[in-house]
Structure formats: C-alpha cells, structure tokens
Amino acid sequence: MSATATPAPPRRRRERVPLPLALLLAAVAGFGLMWALVVPPFETPDETSHFAYTESLVERQSLPGDVHRAEFSTAQTAADRADGATRAKDYLAAIAPSWSAAGFAQYQAAARRGLSASDGGGTNPAENNPPLYYVYSSVGYLAGSGGNEFDRLYDTRVWSVLLLLATTVAAWLLAGEVFGRRRLVQLACAAVTGLVPMEAFISSSVNPDALLFTLWGLALWLGARVLLRGCRRRDAVALCLVTAAAVLTKATSYALVPPTLVALGLGYRRASRLERPDSGIEPGAPRVQRRAIVPELGLPVLALVVPVLAWAVAASALGRTLVNGVVPGTHPRPYSVTGFLSYLWQFYLPPLGFQHQFNETTGLPVIALWLKGGWGEFGWLSVPLPGVVYGLLALVTLAIALPALRIVARIRDPRRLELLAFLGIALAALLVVLHVTDYVSLVKSGLPLLQGRYLLPLLPLFGLAAGLLVARLPPRRRGPVCAAMIAGLIVLQVVALATVGKAFYT
Amino acid sequence: MISRRTAITFSLVLLVGIGLLAWSGTRDSRARVFSLDLPFDHTSATLPAGRRACEGPIESPAGFGGIRAFGSSTGSPAMLDLVVTDAGSGETLARGRAPVSEVFNPITATLDGRVPAGRRVTVCMIGAGPGPIALGGSSSAGQPVRLRVGGRATPQAVSLVMLQARGQSFFSLLPTIFRRAALFRPGWVGAWTFWVLALILLAAALALGLAVSQAAIEEERR
Numbered sequence: 001m002s003a004t005a006t007p008a009p010p011r012r013r014r015e016r017v018p019l020p021l022a023l024l025l026a027a028v029a030g031f032g033l034m035w036a037l038v039v040p041p042f043e044t045p046d047e048t049s050h051f052a053y054t055e056s057l058v059e060r061q062s063l064p065g066d067v068h069r070a071e072f073s074t075a076q077t078a079a080d081r082a083d084g085a086t087r088a089k090d091y092l093a094a095i096a097p098s099w100s101a102a103g104f105a106q107y108q109a110a111a112r113r114g115l116s117a118s119d120g121g122g123t124n125p126a127e128n129n130p131p132l133y134y135v136y137s138s139v140g141y142l143a144g145s146g147g148n149e150f151d152r153l154y155d156t157r158v159w160s161v162l163l164l165l166a167t168t169v170a171a172w173l174l175a176g177e178v179f180g181r182r183r184l185v186q187l188a189c190a191a192v193t194g195l196v197p198m199e200a201f202i203s204s205s206v207n208p209d210a211l212l213f214t215l216w217g218l219a220l221w222l223g224a225r226v227l228l229r230g231c232r233r234r235d236a237v238a239l240c241l242v243t244a245a246a247v248l249t250k251a252t253s254y255a256l257v258p259p260t261l262v263a264l265g266l267g268y269r270r271a272s273r274l275e276r277p278d279s280g281i282e283p284g285a286p287r288v289q290r291r292a293i294v295p296e297l298g299l300p301v302l303a304l305v306v307p308v309l310a311w312a313v314a315a316s317a318l319g320r321t322l323v324n325g326v327v328p329g330t331h332p333r334p335y336s337v338t339g340f341l342s343y344l345w346q347f348y349l350p351p352l353g354f355q356h357q358f359n360e361t362t363g364l365p366v367i368a369l370w371l372k373g374g375w376g377e378f379g380w381l382s383v384p385l386p387g388v389v390y391g392l393l394a395l396v397t398l399a400i401a402l403p404a405l406r407i408v409a410r411i412r413d414p415r416r417l418e419l420l421a422f423l424g425i426a427l428a429a430l431l432v433v434l435h436v437t438d439y440v441s442l443v444k445s446g447l448p449l450l451q452g453r454y455l456l457p458l459l460p461l462f463g464l465a466a467g468l469l470v471a472r473l474p475p476r477r478r479g480p481v482c483a484a485m486i487a488g489l490i491v492l493q494v495v496a497l498a499t500v501g502k503a504f505y506t
Numbered sequence: 507m508i509s510r511r512t513a514i515t516f517s518l519v520l521l522v523g524i525g526l527l528a529w530s531g532t533r534d535s536r537a538r539v540f541s542l543d544l545p546f547d548h549t550s551a552t553l554p555a556g557r558r559a560c561e562g563p564i565e566s567p568a569g570f571g572g573i574r575a576f577g578s579s580t581g582s583p584a585m586l587d588l589v590v591t592d593a594g595s596g597e598t599l600a601r602g603r604a605p606v607s608e609v610f611n612p613i614t615a616t617l618d619g620r621v622p623a624g625r626r627v628t629v630c631m632i633g634a635g636p637g638p639i640a641l642g643g644s645s646s647a648g649q650p651v652r653l654r655v656g657g658r659a660t661p662q663a664v665s666l667v668m669l670q671a672r673g674q675s676f677f678s679l680l681p682t683i684f685r686r687a688a689l690f691r692p693g694w695v696g697a698w699t700f701w702v703l704a705l706i707l708l709a710a711a712l713a714l715g716l717a718v719s720q721a722a723i724e725e726e727r728r
Binding site for chain 2: 019020023024026027030031033034037038040041079082083084087090091093094095096097098099100101103104107144147150151154155182183184185187386475476478479480482483484486487488490491492494495498501502504505506
C-alpha cells in the first residue's frame with residue numbers, strides 16, 4: 001500500500017439484524033402463517049366487509065358504498081356459501097364450516113366457469129374507514145388474482161403477516177430506545193408484542209387493525225426517539241408521517257395526535273436545552289443546531305396535517321364521514337357527564353345499586369373485553385380460550401403490570417418522566433376515545449361497541465412493562481424470567497391454535 | 507456460550523405447557539361426525555318429565571356413538587334421555603342419557619351402541635325430570651327433518667350434533683384437523699403445509715430458546 005495513499009472515507013458500518021430478533025421474527029412469522037391458514041375463510045371479525053372493501057378497490061378502482069350495488073361480489077358470496085363460514089359463525093358448536101371435499105370441488109368448478117369479483121362495492125359497514133390499509137392489502141389480493149376467491153383471500157392474509165413482523169420489530173426498537181441495546185430486555189418486549197395470540201390472529205386476517213398495530217408501535221418508538229434524542233428533524237417528520245398514516249388507517253388513531261404533539265413539544269424543548277453549554281447533558285449526547293421553532297417543527301407538523309387534511313377533503317367530496325357514526329336505537333338516552341362516569345365505573349368495577357346498569361357484558365367488562373378479548377377470542381369472537389387459561393392470564397397480567405407500575409411510580413429523572421408523560425398520554429388518549437365512543441353507542445343505540453382487540457395498539461407498552469420487569473431483576477434471574485415469559489407465550493400460542501382447530505374442525 | 511439456567515427454564519416451561527395441553531386433550535374430545543346444521547337461536551321444544559320430542563328422518567352419512575343437543579333446565583338440574591330408532595321400522599338402535607344444567611350449555615350423551623352409517627334414523631329426546639328442559643333450535647323451514655313434540659308436529663327443529671363414539675386425544679385428531687383445514691384454501695395449501703409449518707415452529711421455538719439463553723449471558727455480564 002502506498003504511503004501517500006489518502007485514507008479511505010470511513011464506511012458506515014452495516015447493521016445486521018440481531019440474532020435474537022431474527023429468531024423471534026422466524027417464530028412470529030411461523031405462528032402468523034399458521035393463524036392465516038388455519039382460520040377458515042371469513043371467520044375473523046368483520047373480515048367479510050374488509051375483504052369486500054379491498055376487492056372493490058382492486059376490481060373497480062373505487063371505494064365501496066354505492067347504494068345501487070350489492071355489498072359482496074358474486075365471487076365472495078359464492079365462496080362464503082360454499083364454505084358456510086358466516087352461516088356458522090355464531091353457532092359453531094352446532095354448525096361447522098364445510099369439510100366437504102366434494103363441496104370444494106364443486107366450488108372450484110363454478111369458479112373456473114367464472115364468478116364476477118367486480119360486481120360488489122355496495123354499502124358496507126367498513127365503507128367509512130380510510131383507505132390506507134386497503135391499499136396495502138390490495139397487494140396481497142393482486143398476488144392471488146390469477147386464482148379463485150380463496151386464493152385472493154388467503155394471499156391477502158399472508159401478506160398481512162408482514163405487518164405482524166413489523167409490529168414486533170417496532171416493539172424491539174421501542175425497547176432499545178428506552179432501555180438501550182439490551183438484547184434480553186428487547187426480546188422480552190418484542191416477544192410479548194408479537195406472540196400474544198390475539199395480536200397474531202388479527203394481524204394475520206384481513207383487517208385494518210393489523211396496520212393500526214404496526215403504526216402505533218412505530219409511533220411509540222419514534223415518539224420515544226424524538227423525546228430522548230432531542231427533536232431531530234428526520235425523526236420528527238417520521239413520527240408525524242406515521243401518525244398521519246395511522247389516522248388514514250382507522251379513525252381511532254386521532255388518539256395518537258395528542259401524544260405525538262407532546263413528543264414534538266418536549267423533544268424540541270430538550271433539543272433547545274442540549275444547545276446550552278451549561279445544560280449539564282452528559283458528554284456524547286446528540287446535539288442539534290438551534291433553530292427557530294417554526295422551521296424546526298413546521299415540516300413535521302405539515303407531514304401530519306397535509307395527509308389528514310387531504311383525506312378529510314376527499315372524504316367530504318365523496319360524501320363520507322371521517323368517523324363511523326352510531327345509528328340511533330329505538331330508545332336513545334341523553335348523554336351526561338355523570339352518566340359517562342357511571343359507565344366508566346361499571347366498566348372497571350361492580351355496579352352500585354343506585355346506578356343505571358349498562359350490562360355491557362356478562363360479568364365485568366374489564367375482564368370480558370380487555371382481559372379475555374385482549375389475550376384471545378377467536379373466530380367472530382365466538383371461540384374463547386379455556387376458562388382456566390384466562391385465570392392464569394389474569395395472574396400473569398397482574399404479575400407484570402403491578403410491579404412495573406410500582407417501578408414507574410418511583411421514577412424521578414426528568415427525562416424519564418417526560419417519556420412516561422408521552423406513553424401515558426398515548427394510553428389515556430386511546431382509552432378516552434374508546435370509552436367515549438362506547439358510551440355514545442350504548443346511550444344512543446343500546447349496543448356496546450368495544451372489543452378487546454381495540455386495546456392492542458398499546459400492546460408494545462405492555463411489552464415495555466415486561467421488559468422493565470426483566471431489566472430490574474437481579475442479573476442472574478433476568479434470563480430465566482425472560483425465558484419463562486417467551487416459552488409461556490409459545491405454549492399459549494399452541495393452546496390458542498389448538499382451541500381454534502378443535503372449534504372449527506372437530 | 508449460553509446461560510444453562512435460562513435454557514433449562516425455557517425447556518421446562520415449554521415441556522410442561524405442551525405436556526399439560528396433551529393431557530387436557532385426552533379428556534372427552536369427541537369429534538363431530540355430522541350435524542343438522544341448525545342454529546340454536548331459540549327454544550324449539552320444552553320437555554317436562556316424561557314428555558317426548560322426536561326428530562327425523564336424519565340420514566346418517568357416517569356412524570356415530572354420541573349425540574349433542576343444546577339447552578338448559580328450569581328450577582333444578584335435570585336428565586335428558588335420548589333414543590335413536592330406525593326411521594322406517596322403529597327398531598331401537600341406541601340409547602343414552604345426559605345431565606342438563608340450569609345454564610344454557612351443550613348437552614352431550616354417550617350412546618350405548620354405535621349407530622351405523624347409511625341409516626335413516628329418528629332421535630327421540632325424553633325429559634327424565636325433575637325439572638323441565640328447554641332445547642335450543644330454530645325453524646325447520648327448508649330442513650329435511652321434522653320435529654314432533656308429544657306426538658304433535660311443530661314447525662321447529664332441535665339443533666343436534668352427532669359425535670364419534672369415543673373421545674380422542676387432541677394430538678390424534680391433528681391429521682383430521684389439518685386435512686379439513688386444507689379445504690377451501692389456495693391451491694398451494696395442503697394438509698402437508700400444516701405439518702411443515704408445525705415442524706418449522708418447533709425448530710424456531712428451540713432456536714429462540716437458545717437465543718434467549720445467549721442474550722441472558724450478555725445481560726449477566728453487564
């Protein structure tokens with residue numbers, strides 16, 4: 001080598017996927033594929049409507065909702081009739097989906113003769129959903145476009161499994177941001193997020209919630225990054241784009257706007273502090289140039305506002321509402337603050353004698369919806385796990401949540417408190433949106449609206465709680481506890497798949 | 507290098523969990539042979555002690571040794587007798603008895619004999635007291651079966667499911683589950699796909715166990 005040779009510019013080190021994450025992703029992908037293929041066609045919540053939306057978008061290049069058209073295409077109706085999925089959905093113990101090879105052959109023959117997939121697009125319960133998820137699912141649909149309706153449905157489901165992987169990666173990154181590069185702790189957080197059966201079940205079906213989970217996971221990670229590293233423009237723009245994408249996926253994600261704004265505000269304040277020589281920030285902490293607030297935060301805010309406004313304008317022009325409305329029942333009741341508080345009390349605690357009883361579920365809604373529905377209820381929520389499993393899961397939930405809350409309550413470091421504020425606001429905002437919507441529905445139509453899966457966008461926070469617990473244990477106990485968590489989740493996945501297999505196929 | 511304690515914990519939890527699943531799967535896990543495909547959206551027949559409701563003719567495409575109905579008793583738990591007869595000759599083919607609770611639940615009776623395939627049968631349900639029994643079903647419109655309660659025809663039908671004679675373990679049902687799950691799927695899916703996926707999952711789980719054990723060593727060294 002010549003002595004006069006100029007040194008090569010430093011090459012950026014290529015980051016490899018850490019082995020624990022790669023292996024976790026392999027397991028999550030395997031379970032995701034199993035869920036996608038084991039669950040019978042159209043046997044996941046509202047899958048008929050979401051698939052019809054995707055089909056309308058691909059086949060007609062148009063959103064559904066045309067009152068002069070049928071809700072489902074001939075191809076979808078024929079597939080549903082052949083398999084008997086929606087006929088069986090509420091009475092699985094008495095009516096099974098078709099197991100007839102002859103019935104399938106008959107359907108295939110009819111499909112070869114040609115069944116129109118483009119004559120749907122009529123009014124559909126999902127029609128007011130923003131289109132982003134359906135644009136994504138169109139890719140899967142197109143992959144199966146050479147085959148029959150089952151090819152298109154299952155290819156769309158398998159494509160959706162990628163979102164489950166992305167959600168798992170988002171949880172890994174979130175834990176990395178909060179705890180640093182601690183593989184064991186990151187693994188605990190990501191495994192809890194990717195291996196909870198309900199998350200895998202919904203993420204491997206045709207349902208916008210799959211993309212919602214991913215985007216919320218990414219937003220939580222990016223929000224933590226903006227807060228902890230100072231408001232770097234690239235991170236701030238990414239956070240706002242992800243939040244906008246979440247809003248364009250499901251209206252529930254308006255709940256993500258307040259924590260995003262809080263993260264931007266606190267992150268900007270932190271970035272400004274970092275610039276002061278007397279800031280007391282540890283050496284090596286990332287530094288940013290002092291900039292005026294408008295150019296610094298203007299671009300991120302534009303990244304949030306422009307897509308959302310564009311959808312609002314488009315939705316208005318197309319005669320669509322931005323949020324799904326509630327159809328009034330025959331005996332609507334008036335709204336009131338005390339009524340809402342009474343509803344909230346009854347959601348989490350047994351009703352008191354003088355309260356108007358909402359009777360949202362049999363038993364406490366917090367158990368029936370958040371606990372059971374959050375961990376796993378399959379099919380059209382008509383296939384529960386065995387009762388004893390829910391009992392164990394209640395104990396596990398408390399064993400993770402209570403110590404984590406105790407640790408969190410003792411945090412005094414301002415930087416950590418800011419992070420907690422961001423995560424807490426995300427949690428509170430989603431709960432407020434869900435409870436207000438549920439209360440309005442109960443009062444207006446008498447029908448409850450909540451399902452356990454609506455809480456799953458916050459699953460990475462539960463993963464963080466698990467990670468926190470592992471991180472605070474004595475070093476020699478961390479490995480075994482994390483191992484027990486992950487092995488327990490794998491067993492739970494097997495139990496859930498076995499329950500579904502028995503319910504549908506025996 | 508791996509943390510042995512972590513690897514042992516991982517393996518133990520996995521083995522105990524799968525072992526418990528295998529054990530619980532050996533308990534009365536009788537597969538459906540066929541059903542009348544009727545929802546149980548309302549009460550189709552109420553049977554006080556001694557009252558009989560007979561439903562048929564039911565074509566039996568495969569042999570069965572158990573029957574499941576859906577219902578509850580009023581006031582106190584009750585017993586339900588089930589008698590399967592040949593729809594033509596009236597010959598008794600099998601009998602069974604099942605307890606009925608006050609909560610609406612599946613009512614499962616094991617028959618004392620196996621009803622062979624290819625028979626046209628009638629299933630009679632008799633309230634054996636003490637409380638009356640409400641049986642779930644739906645309208646019989648468009649159905650080949652007819653229900654007679656106390657000898658009188660009704661426009662209702664009781665939802666019935668015919669079961670295998672003996673319980674099977676969950677693992678022995680896996681080939682059936684995978685074979686049935688391969689229908690109404692894309693062309694590239696067969697029963698083999700599920701076996702391959704199960705093997706991949708097993709390998710991934712074991713590899714994940716090793717990865718946790720390796721990460722645990724890193725964590726201990728911090």
